[in-house]
Amino acid sequence: MLYRSRRVETLLGGPLEAVTYSDLAALVGNPEAGESEDLDYKRELAASSDAQKAELAKDVAAFANHVGGVLVIGMAEADGLPSRVMDTDISDAHLRHLHQVIARHTTPTVRVEMRPVPNPDPAAHGKGLLLIAVPPSPQAPHAVTAVAQTAREALVYPRRGATKTDWLTETEVATAYQRRFSAAADRSRRMANVERELLVALPESNVPHLIVSLVPEIPGDMIINREAYRTAQAELLNTSLIGDDQYVLEGVRIGSRRYTAYGGDPRGLFYHQADLHRDGSGCWALRIATNTSTVDLQEFFWAEPDTVVWLLLSALHVLGTHARERAGATGTAVVRATLVAAPHHFPQGPARPNLHPLLPFRLDMMDPTGRRRPLSTQSCDYADSEAVTLLDDLTDEGPGLVQTASLLADELVQAFGLAEADPVTRDGQLRPAAWSSPLRSGVTQWAQSRGVGLLTV
Incomplete structure (x- = not known):
């Protein structure tokens, strides 16, 4: 509730x-x-x-x-x-x-x-x-x-x-209004700090990332002690992505008023890292599996929209669950999703890495023959979106989670010249036809088990 x-x-x-x-x-x-x-x-x-x-x-x-x-x-x-x-x-x-x-x-x-x-x-x-x-x-x-x-x-x-x-009294009403507006500014500052602290701690990378952050509007207060840590560690090490049964986190450590969870190879293609704070705030950076192509002598990274939506759904669920279940936050939360060609493109991100290549980033599709089908009208190094959502919607993995992901994903793909993110809809449904074959089966089964509608067109 x-x-x-x-x-x-x-x-x-x-x-x-x-x-x-x-x-x-x-x-x-x-x-x-x-x-x-x-x-x-x-x-x-x-x-x-x-x-x-x-x-x-x-x-x-x-x-x-x-x-x-x-x-x-x-x-x-x-x-x-x-x-x-x-x-x-x-x-x-x-x-x-x-x-x-x-x-x-x-x-x-x-x-x-x-x-x-x-x-x-x-x-x-x-x-x-x-x-x-x-x-x-x-x-x-x-x-x-x-x-x-x-x-x-x-x-x-x-x-x-x-x-x-x-x-x-009149004075108390005026003070309450001032607190409302100050709280909104405080949440923006809190989100910026949470994102910055995670990004500067990420391993050096030159590949695209999805960064998802959350700040509850009514903060929680997570207990951190030996027993709570053991419980959180067991829960986080059993974390899998939506519609998948493979665990993605391999370690959890205690930091300043937070847990830091991580998994994958810091030098490889797959790596995830999340900061989960005592007040229920959180930020998760996920490397995006990409391909490379060259058009008119310009080489670039590209990923499929369903991959971005899949990671976004998964990160929102994990962050919402942490805020509500582990920190005891309630009500609504501000969430932000950011898509970057590499972490250093984030406004508060790390310094430009001494890694090559540093390529532009696009969203395209792979056709049944394994060839790239262009979707983007332009590359984009940085795109972000923001929404307010119920923590219950994120935690309970139903249509509300899909609605939130759709709202965020639409704004992300519009930066690449796409009108909307086809894999999900604003009314909380999935379009199986817009999901690539590696993801379609698992995500469809997940949707059916959570009461999420499936569109046949």
Whole structure:
């Protein structure tokens, strides 16, 4: 889910997506389960009258403007402690209504995730408990609409404080806006630093690379100790690329507030290196398998678009998984993909290597006879693209991951004169016909296993 909290997960006995009805019922009478700045209980949530709609908007905006939190609907409370399970409506229609209320009465719209937890008793069909998870928002402050004496509607800004809601003053609202814009600038600086630190540590190279970086909008805090390192090492050494069963990383070492994972031959064709930081940020540099050709006495490297998309999908998944699962980051992340003819072409990259040849780079196809089929209208030494995506989409390996990769890949290939990256689509599907035979089978099987649609044309 969008919201992760070690405190709440410890209290509930696991992550929100795994909590059962009995886990929640066991909160009744638990003195440690009282309402707090990140946890609230409500007996019901009709959200039908104007006052009820305003109350729901206020509750979710207050969490989003502070540290995030969870609303447990269908639980009565007494003096802040859960006192009795009072099953509520968890139908799809009711959940759609709640989403509409939040969208209508908060600005910017607060991002929430709702998880119905049905009562296992067959007689309680359509009833149960409802979890509404609200992550801390990088778009804070969020306002809710309220009736004012001097205007039909006014914007007010709630914030969760201890077990109640406070209202931000004008100065606090101005400060919150300043923090929002400063945070965006901070993320840009963070991404630049993460990329620079990896690039200067790469082995000297004169071949094309794909560099993928990620910075979560709400940072995490990865624990680094012996036990955590052993776990991370085992996980990373079992990393394979999308649709492939070959492990690509051969070593993991501890660095300053990070793990560095690497694999392949530093002097050879295949080499990958990634920095995975404690705050959930990460950067992965992947060498691209290329061919060389000569046209009009000009020699150049070229790679197939599906190779770039394949590496991009794989890197996004690994970086997203690190941010969410290892660092505990939540919500959205800024991701950037960069395609370079060699690392020194990156603006913050290493110095020009004393290696030859240093060739231009193109994107072309190989036809069934093994000959190059031109695609690019021009070579390009540096192309980049950027997007904001949900960490859940990257980690869960479904259509959302493909959509993010498509958005990034389209901008990359446009620098080479191509309109779009044919192997993937903006609506999260794959075009098997646009994948070369070495990759097509594995990627198609992966897509079918993850609910990713396949286009026949």
